[in-house]
Structures are given as C-alpha cells and as structure tokens.
Amino acid sequence: MIALIQRVTEARVRVEGETVGAIGPGLLALVAVEPDDDEARIARMAERLLGYRVFADAAGKMNRSLADTGGSLLLVSQFTLAADTSSGMRPSFTSAAPPEAGRAGFDRLVALCRQRHGRVETGRFGAHMVVSLVNDGPVTFRLQS
16 A cells, blocks of 8 residues: 655545545545555554654644544545556556456555544545645655555
8 A cells, every 4th residue: 555645734536526535634535545555554644644753842842643632533435556667658557456456455545543532524526626725835655654
C-alpha cells in the first residue's frame, strides 16, 4: 500500500460538482492499493497515517501526529500511485491491485482509520474526482507499507 500524504490547512474532493469529502487542518492521503496488500499491511498504513509525526510541537519541530493534534484525515483512492514509470512514455498499472481488490483494501483502510480516529472523510472510489487542497509547509511524504 502506498500513500502520498500532505499536511493541509484544508482539502476537499468533488465528484460531478458535489463535495463528497472535506476537511480543515489535517492530512490529505492519496492511497494506492497493491496486489499483495493484506490485513497486516493495511493496518500498518492506518497506524502510520494516524501516527506519522508531521505537525509542529511547541519548539517548531515535527514531533506531533494527526492523533496528537486531533486534525482530520481525507483519504482519496488513487491507483496511479502504484504505476510503473521506469521505462517508456506511458505508465503501466500492473503493479496496482485490480479494481475489486483495490476497493476492498481501500474500504478496509477507511474502516480502520475511522475506528481509531473519528475525523475521517473520503473521496469516492473509482469516480473521476477533483481534489483541492492548501498544502501547509509545503509538507509532503510518500509512505509505503
């Protein structure tokens, strides 16, 4: 499982002009499910999303996590993160999970995050989404489990 996380002051996802998920301060996570993602990998990603220390403490150091700050999490499925771009001029998506497995893995990640952290919004799996965000920092990290 791959997640591209961005610390944001706000973020939203729209589908066909309708806002389907929106947050204030917190993390936007673009998430790709890979074929070998099992329960352990999904649980590890949930743990990292909620516990990764990217928010400043009183001294200005990145020592606080989403769980520490009480910020929100916006999860957006994005299979293109799993693309193989190592050759040619067109990405290959063979390293991404097939749609049904991708949906199941993404839904499981959402459920685990919601169990542990109440403030979780999502995009709409498989839909054409328009994602807007204000990156705070900018702070962006790629996580893999």
